[in-house]
Amino acid sequence: MFRTLGIFAALCLISTVAIAQSAKQHGEWRLRVRQEMPLMGHRNWIAVVDSAYPLQISPGIETVETDSDQLDVVRRVLHEVGESKHVRPVIFTDAELKSVPEDDAPGVTYYRDSLNHFLEEFNDGKTEVHSLAHEEIISKLDDAGKTFHVLVLKSTMTIPYTSVFIRLDCGYWTDEQEKRLREKMGKK
Numbered sequence: 001m002f003r004t005l006g007i008f009a010a011l012c013l014i015s016t017v018a019i020a021q022s023a024k025q026h027g028e029w030r031l032r033v034r035q036e037m038p039l040m041g042h043r044n045w046i047a048v049v050d051s052a053y054p055l056q057i058s059p060g061i062e063t064v065e066t067d068s069d070q071l072d073v074v075r076r077v078l079h080e081v082g083e084s085k086h087v088r089p090v091i092f093t094d095a096e097l098k099s100v101p102e103d104d105a106p107g108v109t110y111y112r113d114s115l116n117h118f119l120e121e122f123n124d125g126k127t128e129v130h131s132l133a134h135e136e137i138i139s140k141l142d143d144a145g146k147t148f149h150v151l152v153l154k155s156t157m158t159i160p161y162t163s164v165f166i167r168l169d170c171g172y173w174t175d176e177q178e179k180r181l182r183e184k185m186g187k188k
Contacts, residue, residue: 029066029153030076036151037080041087045141045150046166048073050157056138058145063152070155071114074164077153078122087168089127091119094134096161105159115164137165 033046040046047053048070055063066073081089093115100108119129132140141150144167169175 029064029068029073032064033077033080033151033153036149037084038086040149040151040168042168042170043144043148044087044168045144045148046077046081046168047141047150047152047163048077048166049152049154049163050159051154052158052160053152053154053163054138056142056145056150056152058142058150060148061141061145061150061152063154065154066156068155070157070162070164071111071118073153073155074115075118077166081166081168082123084171086171088171090167090169091127091129092137092140092165092167093129093131094137094161094163095131096134098131100159100161108159108162111157111159111162115162134161134163137163140167141165 050070078089081087097108097112100112102109119127141152144150
């Protein structure tokens with residue numbers, strides 16, 4: 001009887017520790033994003049990726065396991081970016097996502113529709129959203145990671161080509177302002 005109670009107590013303790021670690025991990029990525037946002041700026045990237053996304057080895061790329069739903073991570077990250085005044089997001093999604101069939105990847109239609117709806121609503125639809133081939137985006141991250149910090153947040157997503165890549169640009173200087181400045185500098 002005491003042995004059974006001891007085993008039961010040990011199992012309860014192990015379960016409690018596992019749940020606490022999972023909860024800690026869930027909170028750590030949120031804290032990491034919140035802490036790093038003031039440090040990040042123009043040319044930094046944040047990627048919210050599916051669970052099969054590769055661990056890249058460029059020196060500036062940091063990968064964090066979120067153990068969280070991908071859409072939840074995308075929403076949280078864009079909320080944090082939207083709250084900051086010094087950066088604005090430019091979003092890239094995999095071009096392949098538009099063609100992934102529901103028969104081959106159950107749930108892709110719901111994800112695609114949910115992501116598109118969220119991106120249309122975010123910032124009243126004023127945010128730039130681009131679609132590029134997956135390999136092209138990975139190459140951009142790899143290049144950026146040689147000089148700039150890239151934060152990769154791995155989600156629990158198990159549908160291919162669902163990653164969302166966010167390049168940070170200056171929040172108080174637009175592309176149009178930069179173009180006018182360069183034209184003015186060229187005239188002198």
